Amino acid sequence: MSIRPDWIAVDWGTSNLRVWAMQGRDVLAARSSDAGMNTLEPGGFEPALLALIDSWLGDGATPVIACGMVGSRQGWGEAPYLDVPTVPTGSPARMPVRDARITVSVLPGIKQADPADVMRGEETQIAGLIAEEPRFDGVVCLPGTHTKWVRISAEEVCHFRTAMTGEMHSLLSKQSVLRHSITADWDDQTFLDAVDEVMSRPERIASSLFSIRAAGLVGRECASPAARLSGILIGAELAAMKPYWLGQDVALIGSDKLCALYAQALRLTGLEARILDATRMTLAGLAAAYEGSLT
Amino acid sequence: MSIRPDWIAVDWGTSNLRVWAMQGRDVLAARSSDAGMNTLEPGGFEPALLALIDSWLGDGATPVIACGMVGSRQGWGEAPYLDVPTVPTGSPARMPVRDARITVSVLPGIKQADPADVMRGEETQIAGLIAEEPRFDGVVCLPGTHTKWVRISAEEVCHFRTAMTGEMHSLLSKQSVLRHSITADWDDQTFLDAVDEVMSRPERIASSLFSIRAAGLVGRECASPAARLSGILIGAELAAMKPYWLGQDVALIGSDKLCALYAQALRLTGLEARILDATRMTLAGLAAAYEGSLT
Numbered sequence: 001m002s003i004r005p006d007w008i009a010v011d012w013g014t015s016n017l018r019v020w021a022m023q024g025r026d027v028l029a030a031r032s033s034d035a036g037m038n039t040l041e042p043g044g045f046e047p048a049l050l051a052l053i054d055s056w057l058g059d060g061a062t063p064v065i066a067c068g069m070v071g072s073r074q075g076w077g078e079a080p081y082l083d084v085p086t087v088p089t090g091s092p093a094r095m096p097v098r099d100a101r102i103t104v105s106v107l108p109g110i111k112q113a114d115p116a117d118v119m120r121g122e123e124t125q126i127a128g129l130i131a132e133e134p135r136f137d138g139v140v141c142l143p144g145t146h147t148k149w150v151r152i153s154a155e156e157v158c159h160f161r162t163a164m165t166g167e168m169h170s171l172l173s174k175q176s177v178l179r180h181s182i183t184a185d186w187d188d189q190t191f192l193d194a195v196d197e198v199m200s201r202p203e204r205i206a207s208s209l210f211s212i213r214a215a216g217l218v219g220r221e222c223a224s225p226a227a228r229l230s231g232i233l234i235g236a237e238l239a240a241m242k243p244y245w246l247g248q249d250v251a252l253i254g255s256d257k258l259c260a261l262y263a264q265a266l267r268l269t270g271l272e273a274r275i276l277d278a279t280r281m282t283l284a285g286l287a288a289a290y291e292g293s294l295t
Numbered sequence: 296m297s298i299r300p301d302w303i304a305v306d307w308g309t310s311n312l313r314v315w316a317m318q319g320r321d322v323l324a325a326r327s328s329d330a331g332m333n334t335l336e337p338g339g340f341e342p343a344l345l346a347l348i349d350s351w352l353g354d355g356a357t358p359v360i361a362c363g364m365v366g367s368r369q370g371w372g373e374a375p376y377l378d379v380p381t382v383p384t385g386s387p388a389r390m391p392v393r394d395a396r397i398t399v400s401v402l403p404g405i406k407q408a409d410p411a412d413v414m415r416g417e418e419t420q421i422a423g424l425i426a427e428e429p430r431f432d433g434v435v436c437l438p439g440t441h442t443k444w445v446r447i448s449a450e451e452v453c454h455f456r457t458a459m460t461g462e463m464h465s466l467l468s469k470q471s472v473l474r475h476s477i478t479a480d481w482d483d484q485t486f487l488d489a490v491d492e493v494m495s496r497p498e499r500i501a502s503s504l505f506s507i508r509a510a511g512l513v514g515r516e517c518a519s520p521a522a523r524l525s526g527i528l529i530g531a532e533l534a535a536m537k538p539y540w541l542g543q544d545v546a547l548i549g550s551d552k553l554c555a556l557y558a559q560a561l562r563l564t565g566l567e568a569r570i571l572d573a574t575r576m577t578l579a580g581l582a583a584a585y586e587g588s589l590t
Contacts, residue, residue, distance in 0.1 A: 116510035
């Protein structure tokens, strides 16, 4: 039996494309590919989408609701940013399509003038959280390539900041001199010691990284250089974001592995963060936008 | 007339090979290539060297004195590290050669157990400084891919630390999302403002980088994103290295451009650093080692 969704949910980031065939809020099927924004030319977005969803399309025009970097200047088409403070879901931008079997709407990102900051995609996960918990008053941390810390109150995004922790980790562990030292070994205590060390003396960040490499050369390897690198970078992020998490109700939305690391690190400060399922939040946010488009 | 040096000085780093035909302390000729350690297989060092110096060789065996990463485990052969505190020049390690027209000696690097740290190449520039100024008592900063801060007293290296500032700058400006924002524009005040900002609030380092990118997206570009990135990274390094430079006589050894930036940044703290010519220091250090080998 063929799948005929009411609408199609799309999370289209820099390096991945994920689609869900939806009936109201229920998922009928899910697919994904590595056709992220970074891999596509301007004319390549519609074909990349159709390659995943073609078999789900019927006679009429199926609405497609998308979020993420697909709405950036380098994406399918620009979906303008909302300005903080703002509710996280704004009017979607319609993308030009050739195939009459779809209409494509992309949700806007959010921008902040001072300090300058932007997000695309995370606002939809936040919309999902607010759809599920309208009275949420606290901070959402969304760990990833560019981790976001977002203050939420009265169903609005008040202000936010980004740390490039995931991207720094990738560059340092794969392309810097530290790549010679990073192994698959992991040790929780090494991670926590590094978080604690950098949070209490953040001014030492710049001198602490090279010692990961040097320790191996002088015969003083730590139990896990990988855990130490993660601990230094996440510790530096927590030091920078202290005004966000201190004394707040913190929810984490991201991959299981990253959220668990952030929760461990925050526990050092006495804070118990809740971990929310990232895909569920994305779908709840896209569903809220789809339902809004029907009224 | 052909050049017939007494000896040949070699500075062999990760990405470059530089050679000088020497008569005592005088330079007869200089050549260089991009045959750095990173580009060479184990058997490739002798041919890479001969490609530059072949025409300088006569009937006898010409001594070659080298410093740098050529003496690392991944180099021609390992020249063991000296331990701090130490004079900066130790017994050179002889490398195996096939060509009877040369003997090759590589100077040892220096290592420190706690905090773990290593250097290879910089110790020879420090030896050059001490050869020229035996009474130097202060700190040498050698800006580069891996910037070293070295405390010198009584002709010895007492202790040192490394910051990966140059490598971080290269990764962030060429390979991270910030590459979209970095232009050729330079503005001194933007650089100094960023140094000052990060030195006074080093805990903000992790949240300050992404705003370089975001500022452009929200229409608030700073005068020079490149200057801001350099300022953040050098500011973070100065914050980490404060115990080194505070109240000290500081000498800078490195490229003219980098030394000028560090001198500008240090001037913000009221410190006037001297800039010493890097090649002169390298040659003075290699010459001291050559003269030591004759006695």
